[in-house]
Amino acid sequence: MSLRSPLGRVRGLGSAKEGVHHWWQQRVTAIALVPLVFWFVVSIIANVGSSYEHMHAWLSSPGNATLLILLLVAVFHHAQLGIQVVIEDYVHCAVMKPIAIIATKLLATAAGIYSVVCVLFVAIGG
Amino acid sequence: MESCREARAMKSQSRPLSPHLQIYKFTLHMAMSISHRITGVALAVGTIVLMYWLASAAHGKEAYETAASVIGSWFGYLLIFGWSAALFYHLCNGIRHLFWDAGQGFEIEQIKKSGIVVLGAAAALTVLAWILGLAI
Numbered sequence A: 001m002s003l004r005s006p007l008g009r010v011r012g013l014g015s016a017k018e019g020v021h022h023w024w025q026q027r028v029t030a031i032a033l034v035p036l037v038f039w040f041v042v043s044i045i046a047n048v049g050s051s052y053e054h055m056h057a058w059l060s061s062p063g064n065a066t067l068l069i070l071l072l073v074a075v076f077h078h079a080q081l082g083i084q085v086v087i088e089d090y091v092h093c094a095v096m097k098p099i100a101i102i103a104t105k106l107l108a109t110a111a112g113i114y115s116v117v118c119v120l121f122v123a124i125g126g
Numbered sequence B: 001m002e003s004c005r006e007a008r009a010m011k012s013q014s015r016p017l018s019p020h021l022q023i024y025k026f027t028l029h030m031a032m033s034i035s036h037r038i039t040g041v042a043l044a045v046g047t048i049v050l051m052y053w054l055a056s057a058a059h060g061k062e063a064y065e066t067a068a069s070v071i072g073s074w075f076g077y078l079l080i081f082g083w084s085a086a087l088f089y090h091l092c093n094g095i096r097h098l099f100w101d102a103g104q105g106f107e108i109e110q111i112k113k114s115g116i117v118v119l120g121a122a123a124a125l126t127v128l129a130w131i132l133g134l135a136i
Helices: A006-011 A021-048 A052-059 A062-090 A096-125 B004-012 B028-058 B061-071 B074-101 B108-135
Strands: none
Touching: A021 A052, A021 A062, A021 B074, A021 B108, A052 A062, A052 A096, A052 B028, A052 B061, A062 A096, A062 B028, A096 B028, B028 B061, B028 B074, B028 B108, B061 B074, B074 B108
């Protein structure tokens, strides 16, 4: 017999009171990043970074720009989800914990959007 | 949750504690578990370099060449090498975690074996990437 109330089971929020949303996002971004990271490393090896012209030509392709933006969104999202768990595990004080988590989320959002905008500048702006 | 003062006070009091990590025999699996977290944090910090590289490309040829020379210096290469090793480790061990999430590979022998496979794959991918990267 389960000791959980029927209402608690239906809500499905668990002891953390927020359900499995965070867990799922971390896994889905992880799965997305497996092929994206291999694509990115192979692109870098294929001398993408060697000169401004190479880099420019590479990002001028809509496919490459899309893959790079997908990678950036997944990377910054996955990173802030991971850092959040680290903070939750090691910071135990009621003031510092939310401050650290909020700062992480704001920084990751700002850095992620800036990176995506930079890609668009190169891809579209020339 | 405790306030900051309470959290500090809790540390200074000697309360009965559950067994700490130190009393267990140190295993490869323990080292790999904490390494997954350490490489994850290192990679999150490393995204700053990725952002710097992309920002320089958006700011034109001159800025890009400055960034390329910073990243192409011996210190830049050292950072990129560490970053690539951390990336491949976190990637391979992350795939191992996904198998665990699916309920697979929880027997002790399987965990020992998958740990060695992850270390081998991460080392091989790092070496392969650098051989190809420097040769091409």
